[in-house]
Amino acid sequence: MARKTREEAEQTRHLLLDTAEQVFWEKGVAATSLADIAAAAGLTRGAIYWHFSNKLDLFNALCDRIIPELEILDARLLDSSINPATRLWLHGHSMFALLHDNPRIRRICGIHHLGCEQVGEMAPLLLEQISWTQEKQAKLQQVLHCAQEQQLLRADVDPKLAAIGLHSLYGGLIHSWLLAQDDRTIHNNLSALLSPYFEGIFKERCWLQPLPCAAE
Amino acid sequence: MARKTREEAEQTRHLLLDTAEQVFWEKGVAATSLADIAAAAGLTRGAIYWHFSNKLDLFNALCDRIIPELEILDARLLDSSINPATRLWLHGHSMFALLHDNPRIRRICGIHHLGCEQVGEMAPLLLEQISWTQEKQAKLQQVLHCAQEQQLLRADVDPKLAAIGLHSLYGGLIHSWLLAQDDRTIHNNLSALLSPYFEGIFKERCWLQPLPCAAE
């Protein structure tokens, strides 16, 4: 076969990423060969090895495609135009809205949770997840600390621990959500699922009041 | 090599299970070959194929070894000699105590969370996890329903949703716990991490009072 134009080449690159994402999600990362992906894309391994150096490189490239969406999510978390409690509340809902509306994020999240091993060969993936987790927790902690300064937290709540708890709750809910893809229970009752933890952290449902943020 | 006595054979069977558990945890299930396990155990693949039919069979056998401990955990959850709120509180702590004290449970839990794919070839594993999750949630829901009848729940709390939330929180905390094996933060502050959700579900810290259980 013959050469394509630059645009067409870029197109096949994205086709490979899309296809790999799909097959990884269906069969698991370790269980899929590059031949599987190439065949599913209607190409050969030659195309893959042209665009990527190996399977891990392909996998990383495919994961990196959702970084922008996640950064938007985090940016909103630090938007100080609304009070920290409400910000956390909205952030939680935005996460699941994104998961619900964006199939790519859903698949990649699913691959990370269920479709790949995070040890041995894929250890760098685990390290990345650890650092990402710590960054995320740090941001939550920052917002919670801000809430504490505004007297929004209950007396015995420690921002750091509350951040770990909240982050774990999110992770656990996402996992349950992914396990039963077609069950809409979590999506339909997200507020009721998150409320108890917010109730236990904040005073008097302050997260439901879109009060402007005091001095941060 | 020659034949061993029945006891010695049973011993090598357990040696294979122990070794496989260790290697699976270090390298991941898919990334581990039977030759790896045999070598680590100081045996050959012949020994593995004698005791198990293939890798999946070995893996299942190794997972099944922790069932008794988990059943004890669940049995205590349904022990009606203490009130449901306290029962849930103690159950949560027992879970993490078990994870902390029992290295085998820690490894197998770790393998399920981080060291194996749950789709494709390992799909039966996922199905098992789903049904196990549903059973676990059903038990939590049952205890929460019992608490509701005793007026221990807050007004707007639905037992089913609270069970999902609680179960997800546990799963998320375990995941965070496994990611940072040597960080004792979660283990040392478990009460502070669980408290907010209990605060949001139950009235007036009733889970801290070891009141006898009313009629169930």
Place this chain on the structure above:
DNA sequence: GTTTACATACATACACGAATGTATGTATTT
């Protein structure tokens, strides 16, 4: 109490497919 016959508990060897990485071919672009 020996001897014998068979089952056991592995080790070893072999055959096969699968997956990878690379080298090369080839028709277009540029």
Place this chain on the structure above:
DNA sequence: AAATACATACATTCGTGTATGTATGTAAAC
């Protein structure tokens, strides 16, 4: 003409499953 964007072909390695070898335990026959 040279680089590009792949397809094709090849060599090699790795993992599995099975077949076979073999020395010992075990129980029954005698």
